[in-house]
Amino acid sequence: MPALKSLALAIFALTSTSAFAAESLPAAIAAPGETTVLSVHAEGAQVYECKAGTDGKLAWAFREPIATLLAEGKTIGRHYAGPNWELADGSAVAAKAAGNAPGATGADIAWLKLDVTAHRGSGVLTPVTTVQRINTHGGKLDGACDKAGEFKSVPYSADYIFLKKG
Numbered sequence: 058m059p060a061l062k063s064l065a066l067a068i069f070a071l072t073s074t075s076a077f078a079a080e081s082l083p084a085a086i087a088a089p090g091e092t093t094v095l096s097v098h099a100e101g102a103q104v105y106e107c108k109a110g111t112d113g114k115l116a117w118a119f120r121e122p123i124a125t126l127l128a129e130g131k132t133i134g135r136h137y138a139g140p141n142w143e144l145a146d147g148s149a150v151a152a153k154a155a156g157n158a159p160g161a162t163g164a165d166i167a168w169l170k171l172d173v174t175a176h177r178g179s180g181v182l183t184p185v186t187t188v189q190r191i192n193t194h195g196g197k198l199d200g201a202c203d204k205a206g207e208f209k210s211v212p213y214s215a216d217y218i219f220l221k222k223g
Contacts, residue, residue: 083158086170088187091220095181099124099136099217102210103166107202115205117198123210126217140171142188142217148180150219152188166196166213184221192216 101124105117121138134144143149152171160166169190176183196213 082189082191083168085156085158086168086189086191088170088189088220091187091222093218094185094221095128095219097126097128097133097217097219098214099126100214101125101136101212103196103198103213105198105209105211107205107207107209109205115202117200117202117209120208122213124213124215136217142182142219143177144181146180147178148182149177150182150185150188151175151177155187160193160197164195164197165193166190166215168193182219185219186222187220189218189220190215191218 101122103122104120106120107115108118110116110118122136122140124136125132126134126136126142126144132145134142136142139151141149141151150173152173154169155172156170157167160168167190169188171188171190173186173188176185193215194213196211196215198209198211202209
């Protein structure tokens with residue numbers, strides 16, 4: 058565990074400046090006045106469930122993400138339903154969507170801005186107030202399905218930027 062804490066602190070030191078200029082992101086997900094605490098790459102899946110829509114027809118509905126958070130090729134945490142992000146140093150945040158912008162292609166999930174709603178533990182994510190999901194690839198599933206209750210996982214990758222005020 059001490060090695061993981063050292064890794065997390067090193068990542069914090071390397072990413073504590075603004076890595077992504079606000080003007081390069083769509084306005085709907087920009088976070089002007091906030092600075093980067095941590096930038097990570099995620100590899101995982103978006104999980105969908107076959108459910109009846111308001112029209113009574115079966116369609117794929119988003120259920121939850123499952124992803125590994127990576128920095129310099131090393132696993133430093135995980136992302137899961139909530140949505141939640143949890144690092145190996147014990148710090149974690151939960152958030153809710155506050156803005157979105159389309160992915161680069163029709164197969165890519167949206168870019169998001171999420172407002173942090175809860176903190177757990179103490180560590181790199183402790184000061185985080187906003188999370189951005191950018192550079193998404195894959196993960197999208199639309200359309201009809203055949204059997205209610207079936208699940209389907211769609212591989213995706215994205216970059217998550219953890220920001221703080223000031």
